Amino acid sequence: MSDKIKVSEVSEVLRMQLQGIDTGVQFDEVGTVLQVGDGVVRIYGLQNAEANELLEFENGIQAIVMNLEEDNVGAVLLGPSSDIKEGDTVKRMKRVASILVGEGMLGRVINPIGEALDGKGKITGELLEMPFERKAPGVIYRQPVNQPLQTGLKAIDAMIPIGRGQRELIIGDRQTGKTSIAIDTIINQRRNFDEGDPVYCIYVATGQKGSTVANIVQTLREHNALDYTIIVAANASDPAALQYYAPFAGAAIGEYFRDTGRHALVIYDDLSKQAVAYREVSLILRRPSGREAYPGDIFYLHSRLLERAAKIINQQEVAEQMNDLPESLKGKVKAGGSLTALPVIETQAGDVSAYIPTNVISITDGQIFLDTDLFNQGNRPAVNVGISVSRVGGNAQIKAMKKVAGTLKIDQAQFRELEAFTQFGSDMDAVTAMTIDKGQKNTKLLVQPLHKTMPVEKQVAVLYCGTQGLLSKVPLDKVADFEKEFLNTLEMLHQKDVLDVIKGGKIDENVTAILEKVAEDVARRI
Numbered sequence: 280m281s282d283k284i285k286v287s288e289v290s291e292v293l294r295m296q297l298q299g300i301d302t303g304v305q306f307d308e309v310g311t312v313l314q315v316g317d318g319v320v321r322i323y324g325l326q327n328a329e330a331n332e333l334l335e336f337e338n339g340i341q342a343i344v345m346n347l348e349e350d351n352v353g354a355v356l357l358g359p360s361s362d363i364k365e366g367d368t369v370k371r372m373k374r375v376a377s378i379l380v381g382e383g384m385l386g387r388v389i390n391p392i393g394e395a396l397d398g399k400g401k402i403t404g405e406l407l408e409m410p411f412e413r414k415a416p417g418v419i420y421r422q423p424v425n426q427p428l429q430t431g432l433k434a435i436d437a438m439i440p441i442g443r444g445q446r447e448l449i450i451g452d453r454q455t456g457k458t459s460i461a462i463d464t465i466i467n468q469r470r471n472f473d474e475g476d477p478v479y480c481i482y483v484a485t486g487q488k489g490s491t492v493a494n495i496v497q498t499l500r501e502h503n504a505l506d507y508t509i510i511v512a513a514n515a516s517d518p519a520a521l522q523y524y525a526p527f528a529g530a531a532i533g534e535y536f537r538d539t540g541r542h543a544l545v546i547y548d549d550l551s552k553q554a555v556a557y558r559e560v561s562l563i564l565r566r567p568s569g570r571e572a573y574p575g576d577i578f579y580l581h582s583r584l585l586e587r588a589a590k591i592i593n594q595q596e597v598a599e600q601m602n603d604l605p606e607s608l609k610g611k612v613k614a615g616g617s618l619t620a621l622p623v624i625e626t627q628a629g630d631v632s633a634y635i636p637t638n639v640i641s642i643t644d645g646q647i648f649l650d651t652d653l654f655n656q657g658n659r660p661a662v663n664v665g666i667s668v669s670r671v672g673g674n675a676q677i678k679a680m681k682k683v684a685g686t687l688k689i690d691q692a693q694f695r696e697l698e699a700f701t702q703f704g705s706d707m708d709a710v711t712a713m714t715i716d717k718g719q720k721n722t723k724l725l726v727q728p729l730h731k732t733m734p735v736e737k738q739v740a741v742l743y744c745g746t747q748g749l750l751s752k753v754p755l756d757k758v759a760d761f762e763k764e765f766l767n768t769l770e771m772l773h774q775k776d777v778l779d780v781i782k783g784g785k786i787d788e789n790v791t792a793i794l795e796k797v798a799e800d801v802a803r804r805i
Contacts, residue, residue: 308324308325308326308327308328308370308371309324309325309368309369309370310322310323310324310325310328310334310352310368310369310370311323311324311366311367311368311369312336312363312364312365312366312367312368312369313351313365314365315356315360315363315364315365316360316563317360317519317559317563318355318356318360318518318519318520318559318560318563319353319354319355319356319360319560319563319564320342320353320354320356320360320363320369321351321352321353321354322334322351322352322353322354322369323350323351323352325344325352325369325371327371328344328347328352328371329344329375330344330345330347331343331344331345331375331376331410331411331412332344332371332372332373332374332375332376333371333372333374333375333376333377334354334369334370334371334372335369335370335372336362336363336367336368336369337367337368338362338363340356340357340358340359340362340363341356341357341358341372341392342354342355342356342357342369342520343355343357343376343520343524345560345564346564346566353564354369355518355519355520355523355560355564356518356520357391357392357518357520357521357524358518359518360518374408375410375411375412376410376411376412376524377408377409377410377411377531377605378391378392378393378408378409378411378528378531378532379393379402379406379407379408379409380393380406380407380408380409380531380532380535381402381404381405381406381407381535382404382405383402383403383404383405383406384402384509384532385479385505385506385507385508385509386505386506386508386509387399387402387509387510388492388496388510388512389402389509389510389511389512390511390512390513390517390521391511391513391521391524391525391527391528392521392524392528393528396512397496407535407605407607407608407611408605408606408607409531409532409534409535409605409607409608410531410605411524411527411528411530411531412527412583413530413531413534413587413603413605414602414603415583415586415587415589416587416589416591416601416602417601417602419592419597420589420591420592420597420598420600420601420602421444421589421590421591421592422590422591422592422593423590423674424442424443424444424445424590424617424644424671424674424675425442425590425674425675426442426443426444426590426617426675427440427441427442427443427675427676427677427680427735428441428442428443428445428464428478428542428544428619428675429467429734429735430460430463430464430467430732431463431464431466431467431732431733431734432460432463432464432467432660432727432732432733433724433725433727433733433738433741433742434660434662434725434727435460435647435660435662436676436680436735436738437680437683437684437687437688437725437738437742438662438664438667438684438687438688438691439645439647439662439667439668439669439688440669440671440672440673440675440676440680441619441621441645441669441671441675442590442619442671442674442675443478443542443590443617443619443675444588444589444590444617444618444619445588445619445620445644445645445669445671445675446585446588446619446620446621446622446642446643446644447619447620447621447643447644447645447646447647447669448621448622448623448624448639448640448643448645448646448647449461449621449622449623449624449646449647449649450623450624450625450626450631450636450639450640450646450647450648450649451625451626451629451648451649451650451651451661452625452626452627452628452629452649452651453625454651454654455649455650455651455654455661456649456654456659456660456661457548457549457623457625457649458495458548458623459660459729459730460647460649460660461482461546461548461621461623462482462495462498462499462730463729463730463732464480464544464546464621465480465482465499465504465508465544465546466498466499466502466504466730466732467732468480468504468507468544469502469503469504469507470734472506472507476542477507477541477542478507478542478543478544478619479507479508479509479533479536479541479542479543479544480504480507480508480509480543480544480545480546481508481509481510481511481529481532481533481543481544481545481546482495482499482508482509482510482511482529482546482548483511483512483513483525483526483528483529483545483546483547483548484510484511484512484513484514484525484548485513485522485525485526485547485548485549485550485552485553485556486513486514486515486522486549486552486553486555486556487512487514487515487548487552488514488515489512489514489515489516492510492512492514495510496510498730502730509532511525511528511529511532512525513525519556519557519559519560520556520560522552522553522556523553523556523557523560525553526547526550526553526584527584529545529546529547530545530584530587530618530620532545533545533587533588533618533620534587534618535608536616536618537589537591537616537617537618538591538598538601538604538608538611538612538613538616539608539611539612539613539616540591540612540613540614540615540616541613541616542616542617542618542619543616543617543618543619544618544619544620544621545588545618545619545620545621546620546621546622546623547584547620547621547622547623548623549622549623549624549625550581550584550622550623550624550635550639551624551625551635552625553580554573554577554580554581554635557573557574557577557580558572558573558574558577561573561574562574570634571633571634571635573634573635577634577635577638578638578642581622581635581638581639581642582642585620585622585639585642585643586642587618587620588618588619588620589617589618590616590617591614591615591616591617592614592615593614593615594614595613595614597614598612598613598614598615599612599614620643622639622643624636624639629650629651631648631666644669644670644671645667645668645669645670645671646666646667646668647662647667648662648663648666648667649661649662649663650662650663657726658722658725658726659726659727659729660727662725664688664691664692664695665692665695673685677735677739677784678784678785678786679736679739679781679784679785679786680735680738680739680742682786683739683742683743683746683786684739684742684746686746687721687742687745687746690717690718690721690746691718691721691722693714693718694714694715694717694718694719694721694722695718697711697714697715697718698715698718701715713751716751717745717748717750717751719755720745720750720753720755720758721745721746723755723758723759724741724742724744724745724750724758724762726759734782735781735782736778736779736781736782737766737769737778739781739786740765740766740769740777740778740781740794741762741765741766743786743791743794744761744765744794744798747795749794749795749798749799749802750798750802752802752803753802753805757805760805761801761802761805764801764804764805765797765798765801768797768800768801769794769797772797773793773797776789776790776793777790777793777794
């Protein structure tokens with residue numbers, strides 16, 4: 280036997296095997312759980328952990344570092360705290376908290392860490408890593424907001440227009456139709472999608488019931504809006520950390536579209552619940568509390584989130600230099616994209632001067648205030664014209680709309696004042712009576728059924744009748760019938776010479792002459 284084994288061969292084999300050995304020590308930095316409870320863990324031993332870094336436990340649950348203290352690290356859990364025990368080991372993942380984003384997300388319901396919740400399997404396609412927290416684009420990389428984002432709601436597109444890249448707050452008590460305005464805006468983007476200029480919509484549901492989110496998904500499905508929509512859901516039953524990070528996940532997805540030269544709309548529904556979740560996490564981490572027991576940086580929480588909405592400059596070579604670009608986007612940036620934000624805030628009994636509402640009002644570029652009384656009177660959307668503003672205004676309207684609806688907002692606000700004044704006395708002069716009649720009819724014109732959005736050219740045509748007093752002969756209870764008949768006539772007889780012209784942004788003598796004639800004919804028939 281011995282003559283068959285050659286020593287030289289054995290040493291050669293050994294040499295080859297030894298050459299393949301990696302003598303560098305492989306080690307993961309690991310820590311130990313000191314304390315766990317209410318979605319927060321304290322960990323000992325992660326000396327080099329960074330703020331916002333992802334951690335992973337042995338059972339796959341993840342956490343995000345929030346507190347860096349002298350002898351321990353405080354982290355928030357992205358899963359149930361019941362699955363974590365004292366003494367468990369934790370390892371650093373050496374990357375900041377982020378979400379994988381791609382076109383494959385469209386039409387899906389996901390949680391803030393990018394896992395599908397709709398039972399349709401994993402998100403497929405090319406996915407880029409986008410961080411939750413990111414600096415907003417500097418002023419050099421932006422341009423003024425000048426392109427409309429149509430909501431399809433007459434009351435908003437005429438009086439409180441929203442532009443692409445704007446931040447417009449939707450604020451009101453519970454059950455005043457805040458979410459409905461947001462959902463209608465998503466539904467109204469179908470037309471842009473069909474015309475090849477899509478506005479991708481991200482609906483972030485924070486702290487809502489699972490059944491509510493399911494209803495919203497169903498509504499969007501029925502209106503064919505899921506083709507360009509992503510739903511991020513952190514339900515009321517999810518850990519506070521997920522509810523806190525959900526809006527950041529929405530912003531990260533929006534930035535993916537914004538920085539690749541497309542338009543996106545993100546709806547945070549709602550930020551009051553996010554603030555409550557952040558307060559919960561902060562108090563458990565023993566951070567000092569301030570007004571209404573919110574932590575001192577609650578303003579910064581919302582300002583850094585909403586500042587990420589922007590209209591990016593249209594010059595490619597400048598946009599490529601954008602500050603704080605994630606590695607995954609380098610070489611993929613395209614100029615001219617935008618991210619519009621519609622945050623929602625719930626007030627208690629109309630108190631706009633509470634802490635969180637005043638914070639968010641001062642951060643955003645205008646607010647749509649919804650009033651319980653108006654809602655109950657049947658004026659829906661229940662927009663209170665007096666204290667709702669858009670700080671972009673006419674720049675975010677097509678020229679035709681700007682021309683027709685220019686005075687509508689101030690007229691309606693004056694009518695509200697007069698109306699309150701004349702409730703007491705019955706005798707009024709002819710001018711006051713005329714103003715009130717016109718105001719009541721305009722209010723009726725602005726009423727719109729749920730999920731029945733209207734293209735901008737039809738809005739302009741209808742509002743022209745209201746602002747020019749063409750409804751003076753129409754009885755108040757027949758205004759809705761007039762509107763329906765008027766639009767049907769225009770669609771059948773004047774699609775090219777009226778509606779298409781208005782859609783192009785023009786309104787001239789020929790168009791107004793036809794509108795007046797059609798209005799007169801319809802008013803006579805009704």
